[in-house]
Amino acid sequence: MKVNGTSTRPIWLDDDGWGVNIIDQTKLPHAYEIVRMENLADACHAIFDMLVRGAPLIGATAAYGMALALKKDASDAGFDQAYSELYATRPTAVNLRWALDEMRAQIFPLAEGERIGAAYKLAAQICEDDVAQNSSIGDHGLKIIQEIWEKKGKTGVVNILTHCNAGWLATVDWGTATAPIYKAHDSGIPVHVWVDETRPRNQGASLTAWELGNHGVDHTLIVDNAGGHLMQHGEVDLCIVGTDRTTASGDVCNKIGTYLKALAAHDNDVPFYVGLPSPTIDWTVDDGVKEIPIEERDATEVTEMTGRLKDGTVATVTITPESCTAGNYAFDVTPRKYITGLITERGVAKASKEGLAVLFPDKV
Ligand SMILES: CSC[C@@H](O)[C@@H](O)C(=O)COP(=O)(O)O
Secondary structure, three states, X not given: OEEOOEEOOOEEEOOOOXXXXXXXXXXXXXXXXXXXXXXXXXXXXXXXXXXXXXXXXXXXXXHHHHHHXXXXXXXXXXXXXXXXXXXXXXXXXXXXXXXXXXXXHHOOOOXXXXXXXXXXXXXXXXXXHHHHHHHHHHHHHHHHHHHHHHHOOOOOOEEEEEOOOXXXXXXXXXXXXXXXXXXXXXXXXXXXXXXXXXXXXXXXXXXXXXHHHHHOOEEEEEOHHHHHHHHHOOOOOEEEEOOOEEEOOOOEEEEOOHHHHHHHHHHOOOOEEEEOOHHHEEOOOOOHHHHOOXXXXXXXXXXXXXXXXXXXXXXXXXXXXXXXXXXXXXXXXXXHHHOXXXXXXXXXXXXXXXXXXXXXOOOO
16 A cells, blocks of 8 residues: 555565565554564564564564574574564464464475575565455455445445554555455545544554555544444444454454444444455364453553654653553454454355355365
């Protein structure tokens, strides 16, 4: 997608052919800074400290992280060390494990001398595949938005609510939840997006709002608790969110608060869709609530907030009493019964084992 009119991705190989550049998303929207990763530690830091985040982008970064690690040590022990360090960076997004397993399946069996070149090639392929998958999600999701637009007699706007950032910054391009939105906008359907701020890290306020603004998509930022009210008053035509891990039976794990939006959507007959590329499906788990590991992050993300002061400087302030303890559960699971459909690169699936099996007979 474009930043100030220039086509941009959140990860790319540097001109020298071995360093890997990322946009430091912890600095957005106040500063646009590029960070160059040169080794395994840089890649682990980028994922753990969320310079990059979002399930598909975490996978892509891990793939390049493995290539960077092998450049220094392409031995079996070097591979295993890199696998375990990268795997330990974040627990919930299954794309991390998926990308590392792709590396293990395709790179580990090669001779040491062939591993580095092949790892860079595979990392680049994982990135290109992600772009193609998300573009297809956009095409399938566009049809849903088109239908709603037609049902409304092509008057007014299509109001879409999204949570967190499942935009191009969370992927290699297009985004998952946002791909249908961008395609609808580009095809002339008037869309308006309700952007949940998404406490505690505010990915909606800082990243989704920034992305949509750059692309010229009409949007309004709302506090996390406003969605139910808007749905009760007919102000939301559909919800589209992303996911960090979807089970083989269609339960969806996504940023904390997604579940409550799904409940409100269900109560108000608002369609609730999830955009996801197939590497986000964990075919090894069924019951999302019981089986998906939920990341718990530092309490300071809840007790503090970072923003721009009037003089332009960026500052972090504490918003609680000194002694306040806080829990920071980063994700929750929305049971499949609340999901209208899973928008994948192969089409829209029912959120069920059978529904996914229709589109992915090769995986089940
Ligand atoms: C296309 S990304 C889907 C999800 O990864 C996204 O919705 C999300 O929850 C991101 O969480 P984050 O903690 O910012 O990595």
